[in-house]
Amino acid sequence: MKIEDIKTIGVMGAGVMGGGISQTAILAGYNVICRDLTDEILAKAKDTMINGRFGLKGGVERGKHTQQQVDEALARLTLTTKVEDLKDCDFVIEAIGGGPGQLENKPMKIKVFGELDKIAKKEAIFASNTSYFTVADLAAATERKDRFLGVHWFSPANIMKLAEVIYTPDVKEEVIQVVEELCKRLGKTSVRVKDMPGDLGHIANRIFYRGVAAEARKVVEEGVASPQDVDTAMKLGFNWPAGPFELGAGARSGWG
Ligand SMILES: NC(=O)c1ccc[n+]([C@@H]2O[C@H](COP(=O)([O-])OP(=O)(O)OC[C@H]3O[C@@H](n4cnc5c(N)ncnc54)[C@H](O)[C@@H]3O)[C@@H](O)[C@H]2O)c1
Numbered sequence: 001m002k003i004e005d006i007k008t009i010g011v012m013g014a015g016v017m018g019g020g021i022s023q024t025a026i027l028a029g030y031n032v033i034c035r036d037l038t039d040e041i042l043a044k045a046k047d048t049m050i051n052g053r054f055g056l057k058g059g060v061e062r063g064k065h066t067q068q069q070v071d072e073a074l075a076r077l078t079l080t081t082k083v084e085d086l087k088d089c090d091f092v093i094e095a096i097g098g099g100p101g102q103l104e105n106k107p108m109k110i111k112v113f114g115e116l117d118k119i120a121k122k123e124a125i126f127a128s129n130t131s132y133f134t135v136a137d138l139a140a141a142t143e144r145k146d147r148f149l150g151v152h153w154f155s156p157a158n159i160m161k162l163a164e165v166i167y168t169p170d171v172k173e174e175v176i177q178v179v180e181e182l183c184k185r186l187g188k189t190s191v192r193v194k195d196m197p198g199d200l201g202h203i204a205n206r207i208f209y210r211g212v213a214a215e216a217r218k219v220v221e222e223g224v225a226s227p228q229d230v231d232t233a234m235k236l237g238f239n240w241p242a243g244p245f246e247l248g249a250g251a252r253s254g255w256g
Contacts, residue, residue, distance in 0.1 A: 001090065001123050001147075003181045007031060010089030010120070012112065014045035014079065017129055018095035020157025023049045023056065026073040027065065027158075028186050033078045033085050042079040050074075054156045087119050091182065093151060094138075095129040106133050106199075110141040117142035125175060127151040131205050135195045136168040145170035149179055150195065152202055153188070163188040164202045168195040208247070216244035 009025045011018045014036035022034045022045070036042050050056050056070045065073075078085065086092055096112060098105030109128065116126070126148045128138050139148035150166030163183040167176050176192070183190040193202045200206050216230050225233070231243020 001125060001175070001178060003178050003185070005123075006090040006125075006178070006182055008033065008089045008091075010086035010092035010124075011035070012083075012086070012092065012094040012116070013096040014042055015095065015097050016155055017153060017157050019045040019048050020054070020155065020159075021093060021095060021129070021153060022077060023073075024158040024186050026076045027056075027069070029076075030186075031076045031078070033080060033089060035080050035083055035086060037081060039081060042081070046077075046079060049077075054159055083115065084119055086116065088121060089124055090121075091125045091127065091179075092116065092120055093127045093129055095153075104130065104132055106137065109133065109138055113138055114141040117144060123147075125149070125179065127179065129153055132199045132201045134197050134199055135166045136170070136197075137199075139168055139170065146172050147175050149176065150193070150202065151179060151183065152193075152205075154204070161187070161189050162204065163190045164193045164204065165190045166193045166195050166202055208244075213244050213248055 008031040011022045011032055011034040014022065014034050018034060018036070022032045025032045034042070034045070036045065048055060056073065059065050060067050060070055094109060094112060096109065097103060098108060109130065113126065124147070126142060126144060128135060128150050129152055130138065130150060131152060135148070135150040139145045142148060145168065148168070149171055150164065152164040152166065154160035154162050165176065165179055165183065180190045191203065201209060219225055219230055220227055227245040231246050234240045234243045
């Protein structure tokens with residue numbers, strides 16, 4: 001598959017990430033078919049895409065795009081509860097949550113990819129937005145290990161510039177390059193990440209949660225400083241835009 005062949009993007013999940021990914025892709029000119037479990041979730045996702053804090057309406061008000069561009073973008077968006085509607089997608093990204101209170105659920109992702117693999121066309125490239133899981137473990141649920149990568153976005157998905165492109169030993173170089181070009185066309189800067197066993201969290205989450213956030217928690221547990229003072233120290237001392245406790249809370253909430 002060449003980059004020009006990617007015209008329709010399937011998005012599994014219309015939550016914090018799936019909604020933001022869909023919003024980004026329709027504005028970039030792609031047709032998007034976004035699937036979630038109920039019409040209520042889909043209606044809420046569309047409302048957030050339009051009226052949310054990082055939504056299209058605010059983008060028009062701030063002069064980032066015109067109302068006409070927004071109308072055209074929304075005309076490229078299809079919301080569905082039927083997984084079969086993703087059968088003709090050229091690229092499918094999975095951004096499903098793990099159920100109430102659980103952000104990630106590996107058995108659930110494996111099951112969903114196994115089902116999707118039977119429905120999607122053979123050439124379609126699959127990607128997971130998983131923050132932690134070893135991509136090869138998810139790819140193993142499919143017959144397309146050579147066309148299966150991690151593409152890890154950051155929240156809010158339509159604002160943050162980074163995409164981690166995670167490659168397994170099975171994925172072809174041409175496919176990595178197509179996905180890197182797709183990230184570029186979606187306005188993202190990609191970094192290449194070798195997939196590792198052990199669900200470690202790629203680059204940024206691995207360093208932040210296993211290193212920085214864990215140490216910040218220890219500082220508080222030892223009574224060295226309060227969370228607020230830890231955040232203040234890192235912002236004023238190291239010029240971070242947000243402290244470790246603020247960063248952790250913001251990403252999970254979708255930044256309100
Ligand atoms: N929130 C973040 O900051 C962030 C950042 C990067 C990556 N991620 C990853 O993205 C994924 C989704 O996270 P989120 O924050 O958007 O979660 P979320 O809970 O906001 O949304 C997940 C959505 O998936 C839906 N869903 C569950 N099963 C489904 C299925 N079979 N088909 C279609 N939809 C289904 C749920 O109904 C829900 O609407 C997770 O793997 C998470 O680790 C999250």
